Amino acid sequence: MTPQTQNPETEPQPAELLQEEARRAEYRLQFARAWMQRKHDEQQQAVEEYQNNPEKRAVFDELDRRAAERGTRVVEYKTTGL
């Protein structure tokens, strides 16, 4: 069995590894929080956009009109054959 050798000047020490792991965990947490915050902001903006943008409302009005014409909102989807 070959003995394991370690050069303390080049190999990361346990304390350094723990520090690196903690840094990455903190990075992931901040990344996830920022992402979630962007999602919440977008949800709020989307509601305001719908309330204030006539073009946005027109899209839904057209869906309503077509549904009224058909008598249902439900449709059969065309197959795409992916």
Added chain:
Amino acid sequence: MEQESWSTRPPGYEYAFLDGIVQTYSFTSDTAVRYEVRFKPGPELVDNPALESFVFEMVILLIDNPFTPKLPPVDALIPATIAAVVTHFFALRERAMVYLCDDSDAKADARRKLFDRWFERFDDHTFVKRQIPLAVEQNGTAYIAEFVARLDNPYLEPILASFTRVISGEK
């Protein structure tokens, strides 16, 4: 037992598709709840410029909810509608999407399970889905990303590897 598949999927709500930098799908439920499903370019989600144009973030937005402050009632047609939207979006096989489950009302885990269920219900092995844990808050709230791509996406592994590096802070 006959398995449902994306090519024999059940009916759902009619949607309107708006092509653009952000791909937007709008629909209204029978209970008059209005939704938008957006696929937004996510160049910040990968560290390889060659892959940037293929990566999107999917968000499902509640545009108008007549039941506010309550959440809309459960609607069996919505999973089928979202499945149809996702299929339409993935007509271009090189695309990949990431979805972050929302924790705004402490029902993130329930939403993630819902996402898993509709994916499993409608997938006929055309797609691959990976669940990627991001982080956990001290109060136990977990942030989990869902990664979805077509199995025949030629960039599947490079995109997934790149995304994993970005969220891990390895770049």
